[in-house]
Amino acid sequence: MTAITATAARARLRTATNLRQWVGLLYVLPAVALVTVFFVIPLGMTAWMSLHNWPLMGEHSFVGLDNYVAILRDTRFWNALKFTFYYTMIVTIAIFAVAFPLAIFIEKPRPLTNLYRTAFFMPAVVGFASASLLWSWLLNVDSGLFSPAAYDLGLTEKKVNLLATFQPAFWSIIAMVVWKVAGFTMIILMTGLQSIPQDLQEAAVIDGAGPFARFRAITLPLMRRTLALALILSVAGSILAFDQFYIILRGGPRNQTLTAVYWIFNQSFVSFKLGYGAALSMVLLVILVALSLVQLWLLRKPEGLD
Amino acid sequence: MRRNNVKTMLAKLALAAAVIGGGLQAASAETANIWVRADGSNFMPRIVDAFNKAHKDQIKLDIIPNAEIIPKYGAAAAGGTAPDALSLDLIYTPSFAAAGQLEDITDWAKSLPYFASLSPAHVKTGTYKDHIYGLPFSADASVLIWNKKLFKQAGLDPEKGPTNWAEIEADAEKVNALGGDIKGFYFSGNCGGCNIFTFTPLIWASGGDILSEDGSKATLDSPQLRGAIDLYRSMVKKGLVPEGAQTDTGSNFFAAFAGGKIGISPSGAFAIGALNTQYPDIDYGITFLPGKDGGWSSFAGGDNFVVTKGTKKIGVVKQFLDFAYSLEGQTILAKYGSLPVRNDIAKDALKDLDPRYQVAAEAMAKGKTPYSVVFNDLINSANGPWTQMVNEVFFGDDVDGAIKNAQDTMQSIIDQAPNK
Numbered sequence: 001m002t003a004i005t006a007t008a009a010r011a012r013l014r015t016a017t018n019l020r021q022w023v024g025l026l027y028v029l030p031a032v033a034l035v036t037v038f039f040v041i042p043l044g045m046t047a048w049m050s051l052h053n054w055p056l057m058g059e060h061s062f063v064g065l066d067n068y069v070a071i072l073r074d075t076r077f078w079n080a081l082k083f084t085f086y087y088t089m090i091v092t093i094a095i096f097a098v099a100f101p102l103a104i105f106i107e108k109p110r111p112l113t114n115l116y117r118t119a120f121f122m123p124a125v126v127g128f129a130s131a132s133l134l135w136s137w138l139l140n141v142d143s144g145l146f147s148p149a150a151y152d153l154g155l156t157e158k159k160v161n162l163l164a165t166f167q168p169a170f171w172s173i174i175a176m177v178v179w180k181v182a183g184f185t186m187i188i189l190m191t192g193l194q195s196i197p198q199d200l201q202e203a204a205v206i207d208g209a210g211p212f213a214r215f216r217a218i219t220l221p222l223m224r225r226t227l228a229l230a231l232i233l234s235v236a237g238s239i240l241a242f243d244q245f246y247i248i249l250r251g252g253p254r255n256q257t258l259t260a261v262y263w264i265f266n267q268s269f270v271s272f273k274l275g276y277g278a279a280l281s282m283v284l285l286v287i288l289v290a291l292s293l294v295q296l297w298l299l300r301k302p303e304g305l306d
Numbered sequence: 307m308r309r310n311n312v313k314t315m316l317a318k319l320a321l322a323a324a325v326i327g328g329g330l331q332a333a334s335a336e337t338a339n340i341w342v343r344a345d346g347s348n349f350m351p352r353i354v355d356a357f358n359k360a361h362k363d364q365i366k367l368d369i370i371p372n373a374e375i376i377p378k379y380g381a382a383a384a385g386g387t388a389p390d391a392l393s394l395d396l397i398y399t400p401s402f403a404a405a406g407q408l409e410d411i412t413d414w415a416k417s418l419p420y421f422a423s424l425s426p427a428h429v430k431t432g433t434y435k436d437h438i439y440g441l442p443f444s445a446d447a448s449v450l451i452w453n454k455k456l457f458k459q460a461g462l463d464p465e466k467g468p469t470n471w472a473e474i475e476a477d478a479e480k481v482n483a484l485g486g487d488i489k490g491f492y493f494s495g496n497c498g499g500c501n502i503f504t505f506t507p508l509i510w511a512s513g514g515d516i517l518s519e520d521g522s523k524a525t526l527d528s529p530q531l532r533g534a535i536d537l538y539r540s541m542v543k544k545g546l547v548p549e550g551a552q553t554d555t556g557s558n559f560f561a562a563f564a565g566g567k568i569g570i571s572p573s574g575a576f577a578i579g580a581l582n583t584q585y586p587d588i589d590y591g592i593t594f595l596p597g598k599d600g601g602w603s604s605f606a607g608g609d610n611f612v613v614t615k616g617t618k619k620i621g622v623v624k625q626f627l628d629f630a631y632s633l634e635g636q637t638i639l640a641k642y643g644s645l646p647v648r649n650d651i652a653k654d655a656l657k658d659l660d661p662r663y664q665v666a667a668e669a670m671a672k673g674k675t676p677y678s679v680v681f682n683d684l685i686n687s688a689n690g691p692w693t694q695m696v697n698e699v700f701f702g703d704d705v706d707g708a709i710k711n712a713q714d715t716m717q718s719i720i721d722q723a724p725n726k
Contacts, residue, residue, distance in 0.1 A: 056380030058405035142550040164552045164701070250555050250688045252496060254698055258689060269377045270687050 046278045054275030056268075067279035077280060080263040081287075087170075087259065088238035091177050095234055098182040103189035121183040128180070132247035135176040139163055139248065163249060166256045173244050173257070181237070185230050192226025193219065228299035232292055239288055260284050337364040338619035338626070341392040343375045346444055346609060348579065349642035350393065356638055357629050363622040376682075383407055383614065390617040391626075393443045393609040396431045397681040402612060403434035404679050409613040412438040414624065420631065423650035427606030427675040440610030442647035443630065444639060447670035448504045448605040450474075450596070451563060451577055452570045454589040456481045456488060460569070467570075467593035470600050471508070471537045474570060475546075481569030482546045490546035492563060492571040493538070495700050497556035498693030499686045502676070503605045504572030504595065505696065508534040510674055511597030516692075521678035524716035526695070526709050533598050535699045542700055552701050555688060564588065574607070575666035579643035582660060592662040594669055606673025608644065645670045680723045684716050691715035 050067055054060040071077060106117050123131065138145045141161040151159045162168045196219060204214050220227075242261040245251060251258040258266075264284065268277030342350045347369050354367045368389065370378055376398065382388040394402065402408050415421060415438045425442040432440030454464035460480040468474040478490030494500040506516055514530025517523070541547055548568075550558065563571040564585045572595055581588055594602030611630075613623055629635050636646040636655040645667050646652040652671070656663045678684060685692045695712035699705050 055405060056377065057383055057402065057407045140550070141553070142548065159549050161549045161552055164549075250496070252553070252555075252688075252697070254702070255689050255694050262689075266687065266689055270689075271683050272376075272380060 046281055049275050050279035050282050052275040054273075054278070056272035056274055060275065063275070067276050068283075070276065071279060071283055076258070077260070077263050080258045081260045081284075083256070083258065084239055084241065084260045087173075087241060087257075088235055091174055091238050091241075092231070092234045094174055094178050095182050095185050096230075098178050099185035099189055099230075102182065102186040103193055106186070107190050107193045117187075120186055123180045124184040124187075126180065128243040129247060131176065131180045132244045135172070135244075136248045139172055163253065165253055169249055169253055170257065173248065176244060176248070177238075177241075181234070185234060188226060188230045188233070189223070192223040192230075195226075196222045224299050228296060231299070232295050235291060235295065236288060239284075239291070335362045335364055336619055336622050337366050338391065338617075338622035339366045339368065339389040340623075340626070341368050341370055341375065341379065341389045342609070343372045343393070343395065344369055345372060345576075346393055346644070349444065349639050349644050352642050353630060353635055353638045354626075356634070357626055360629070361625060363625060365622070365626055388614045390619040391611060391613045391623045394440065394612050396428050396440065396442075396608055396610040396675065397678075397686075399431045399440040399610045399612060400434050400677065400679045401681070403437075403439040407615055408439040409615045409617065409620065410437050410439060411441065411613060415441055418631070420648055420650055423648050425606065425608075425647040425649065425670065427670075427673055428608065428610055428647060431675055431677060432610045432612075440612045441627065443609045443611040443627075444644035445606065445608035445647050445670050446574045446576050447607065447645060447666050447673045448507055448572060448574050448595055449577075449666055449669055450570065450593050451573045452477070452591050452593070453481075453563070453566065453568065454591055455566075456484065456569050460484055464589075465591065467591050468596065469593070470596050471533070471598050474596070475537060475541060478541055478546045478570050479544065482544075488567050488569070489548045490569045491541050492547060492558075492568040493551060493700075494554040494556050494559045495547075495551040496553050496688075496693065496697050497559065498688065498690055498696065500556050500559045501696045502685045502692065503574060503607060505534065505538075506676075507572075507595040507603040507605055507674075508537070508597065510603035511595060511601045512599075513597070517676045517678060517684075519677070521676065522720060524684075524713050524720065526713040526716070530598070531709070532705075535705060538700045539705075552697070563590075575645050575663070575670065576643050578660055578662050578666060579641075592665045594665065602669075604669035604673040606670055606675050608647070678720070680719055683719050683723075691719070 049060075051062060051064060052060045053063045053066070102120055106113055106120065126134075137143070139147075139162050141147045141159050141163070147156075147159045147162060150156045160168075162172050200218055200222075201214060204218055209217065240261055241259050242265065245257050245259055245262055246265070249257050251262055260280075261284070264277050264280045267273050267280060340354070350367060350369070354365045358364050375392070375394075379388060379392060399408075418424075425445055428440070428442030428445070429438070432438055432442070450467060452467045457464040457477070460477075460483065462477055462480055468477050474491070480490075481488065482490035493504065509516065509528070509530045512530040512533060514525075514528040516526055516531065518525055542551075548562070551562075554562075560573065560577060560580060562568050563573060563577070564581060566585075566588055578592065581590060595604060596602050611627055613620060617623070630639070631648055633651050633654055636648055636651055640646050640655045640659055640663065645663070646655040648655075649671055652667050656667060676685075683690055687693065691712040695708050698708035702708060
């Protein structure tokens with residue numbers, strides 16, 4: 001009697017568990033469908049295309065790993081990748097150098113805080129393409145703002161074409177990206193700052209720690225996860241940079257600002273080699289995943305801390 | 307009872323559908339879809355309108371931005387929604403034909419009584435492996451334009467344009483000396499397409515070339531190319547060219563001269579129509595792009611008319627092209643910015659138009675067009691070797707290195723091209 005009841009109960013329990021699992025699956029189904037349609041299938045398609053000679057027009061043919069072998073010899077792609085890393089490094093440092101002080105500045109309530117927050121965050125809601133068009137005009141030597149203004153104020157002898165040589169052109173882009181992105185990073189960092197318990201800071205003050213020591217020993221370690229998030233977003237975004245270089249510089253001056261994505265775009269839609277473009281995308285994907293893993297590992301939770 | 311109602315209703319619907327369908331069939335005027343790049347947005351709608359008014363079969367025209375027409379067409383072709391025909395920048399005809407995308411129209415083309423008078427540059431690029439895939443539609447030839455008002459102010463003869471390189475530089479210097487915002491010379495220094503159109507004729511007119519006849523060899527390292535580079539460098543160095551030229555990717559190609567503050571600029575026949583209609587105040591002259599010591603050459607550009615492989619509307623398309631080749635069609639084209647492509651009736655088509663067209667028409671007739679299945683990669687691409695080279699040699703410090711680099715890159719692109 002008892003045995004029967006127990007079995008029945010177990011069976012009922014199993015059905016209940018089963019049912020719960022099925023219901024759970026039902027709940028995540030929309031998300032799974034979205035991921036499948038918009039990520040898994042395109043990714044599989046890209047991988048499949050990368051094994052073909054796939055012109056934009058005409059017949060495609062299977063070529064195995066030929067595209068990947070060609071990538072090894074494609075010096076212009078590796079140069080583009082080198083430039084992309086250089087750009088990512090500089091722009092990430094620049095964004096953090098601006099966003100961190102801003103985050104500290106707006107974290108504490110003070111008069112007009114909301115105004116500052118909004119103002120700093122505003123450029124982040126502009127699309128990258130629109131922002132690039134705006135700056136493309138600002139930087140124009142004849143009809144823009146910076147060069148004519150500097151000339152009219154007597155700062156320069158003649159109108160300087162900021163986009164004509166590498167250094168000014170590159171730093172103009174950095175300035176534009178920092179203007180556009182720092183506000184977003186600032187908000188992420190601010191939430192990190194706000195999650196640090198006030199009593200820790202107060203205890204440190206009582207112990208006689210100065211502001212710098214508090215920043216190094218309390219703020220930074222407790223912001224590990226926030227920093228990791230902001231860093232990964234910034235690095236991934238920068239490695240995929242395209243719009244600003246395409247719209248403002250066209251990869252110039254003299255092809256010195258061709259990024260990896262720009263090169264993929266050129267191969268796919270200027271040279272019409274979709275298969276080769278797909279292979280390049282796969283290579284970039286692998287690099288990006290590897291980089292993100294390294295960052296997560298570097299900023300992992302230290303042992304013993306929860 | 308209710309079911310019966312439904313049945314009757316369905317029957318009625320089916321009948322209605324049949325009537326509507328039959329009605330459409332009875333009208334039976336076919337409509338062919340044609341695409342054109344934005345460069346043709348002035349003359350194309352006019353000629354399509356004229357055709358539609360006079361014919362039962364109709365043309366539906368779509369105008370596509372210049373930079374998007376190729377990828378868009380490729381995507382449409384892959385998806386089976388390509389237009390029946392398109393007016394295609396003639397330099398792309400070889401690569402489209404090589405991709406197996408175009409209908410072979412050799413027999414029809416050769417049956418045209420005026421086939422021999424069609425623009426040779428177009429027919430040459432429209433021919434791939436001895437078959438004809440494209441026929442001339444619109445034409446544009448590069449020429450040199452000068453501002454007569456500024457020439458007069460500078461004490462030059464306003465009716466006489468420069469006829470060799472030394473005169474270009476001397477005249478530009480005189481105009482530049484007027485000072486203020488006025489500059490002697492303008493070119494788009496970061497635009498491959500603009501410079502193949504207007505800079506290479508200087509080289510051709512002096513006896514050099516940048517590609518071998520069949521497009522299989524890059525031939526950049528020539529004294530003629532050097533000479534032409536020296537001319538531009540010298541003018542840049544003397545400050546005869548506005549600062550913006552160095553980064554102009556082509557957006558100012560026409561606008562700079564139209565602003566009225568530039569003495570001389572290489573341009574195209576299209577500028578005649580554009581200046582006359584949009585900037586009637588500018589008094590300008592048109593002459594040939596000269597060689598170092600005289601002589602002249604021109605880039606014969608424009609569009610070829612190509613038919614998508616397997617289209618069912620080829621009859622309408624042929625009717626339309628017939629119409630475009632008639633005197634009426636050629637006159638409409640000429641009036642709105644394209645040169646005639648039929649040399650036997652070009653004079654008649656241009657008869658009542660601005661006499662400056664005659665210079666451009668002559669330039670077109672003897673113009674030259676480079677042939678390559680990888681033209682886009684070599685020349686037009688904003689990141690291609692030609693674009694990079696022109697910018698480096700006009701404004702940079704290392705002319706030798708830039709030419710060598712471009713020569714090597716161009717040759718490797720040619721060698722790696724599929725189905726050359």
